[in-house]
Amino acid sequence: MTPAFIGIDWGTTHRRATVLDVQGRVLAQHSDADGMLACAGRFRASLEALLQRWPEAPPDVPVVMAGMVGAVSGWQEAPYLDAATPLTELARHLVPVRDAPAGSRWRLVPGYRWQDDAGHVDVMRGEETQLLGALRLLGQVAGDGCYVLPGTHSKWVQLRGGAVESLRTYMSGELFALLRERGTLSAAMQTAADAPDAQAFARGVAEAGERALSNALFGVRARVVTGQLAPASAASYVSGLLLGAEWHDLRRWPEANGTVRVIGEPALAKHHAACAEQLGHVVQLLDVQAVQLAAWQALQAQGNMR
Secondary structure (H helix, E strand, O other): OOOOEEEEEEEOEEEEEEEEEEOOOOOEEEOOOOOOOOEEEEHHHHHHHHHHHOOOOOOEEEEEEOOHHOOOOOOOOOOEEEOOOOOOHHHHOOOOOOOOOOOOEEEOOEEEEEEEEOOOOEEEEOHHHHHHHHHHOOOOOOOOOEEOOOOOEEEEEEEEEOOOEEEEEEEEHHHHHHHHHHOHHHHHHHHOOOOOOHHHHHHHHHHHHOOOHHHHHHEEEEEEEEOOOHHHHHHHHHHHHHHHHHHHHHHHHOOOOEEEEEEEHHHHHHHHHHHHHOOOOEEEEEHHHHHHHHHHHHHHHOOOOO
C-alpha cells in the first residue's frame, strides 16, 4: 500500500518514524539513534536516507516532524505557539522546512510557550504532539485534566478546553543522569543492584516531602557512609527523591486535581504510578505508542500541506 503520511518523533538522541496509509493505518515503523545531536549539520541528508527505506512513497508525501528537530539548536526553529492555542489547531501552524527539495511537503511541529500572570514562563517541544494524541483518544472534553510526561525533562501539564492552562517542567531525568555520572553520589549510584529497590525508592519519595531536595540528596551520601543505605540501593533512593519531589509539588498546584494521566515509556510510567499510589493520588497510564499514533492520525486528518 502507498504511504500517505510519515510522522517522525525526532528527539535529542533518538528518532522514531511511523508510516501511515491514506486511512491512517500503520504501514511501517522505524527507530534509530539519529537524533538531533547526531544529525547536527546533516539533517536533510539524514531524512533523505530515512525516506529511502520506503521507496514506494511519492516524492510529495507529507512528512511531519515533532520534537527537538524544530528547536533553535535543531534543523530549523519552529517558533513556540502561545499556550492559549488549542492543541487541535496544531495542524494549522506547521512550519515548512526551508531547504526541503522542490515539491516535497516537509513540516515541523511548533512547541508551546506558557506564561502566568506572575511572569513565570515554561516551554515544551514534542510533548504537545503527544497531548494532541491523548485528546484524540479520550475526546476533548474527557481529555481535560492533569498530565505528566516523564523523561529527561518531565512535563506536567494541565489541559482545559483542549488548551494548555498551565505547564511545569522538572529536570529529574537530567539530574539523575548527572548525579550518576559524576560528583559526590556517583560511586554509590553506579553500584547497581540486580533489580530496582522498591523499598529504597519509597523511602526517597517520602523523604522528598520532608526536606529541601539538595539537602535530601546529600543525605544519600550520609546514609551510605554510615551504613544506613546499601550502595546498591542508592540509585533507587535518588530516583525516589527526584520523582517524589515532582509529586509533592502538587500541593502547590491547586488547579491540578483529580486523576493524573501519565504518558511515558513503561519503566518511567511505573515509577510515577508508584509515587502516586504512595502519596494517595489516582493515575491513569496511557500507552505512549498509542498516544503517538493517535497524534499522527490527527495531524494527517487535519493537515492541509499543499
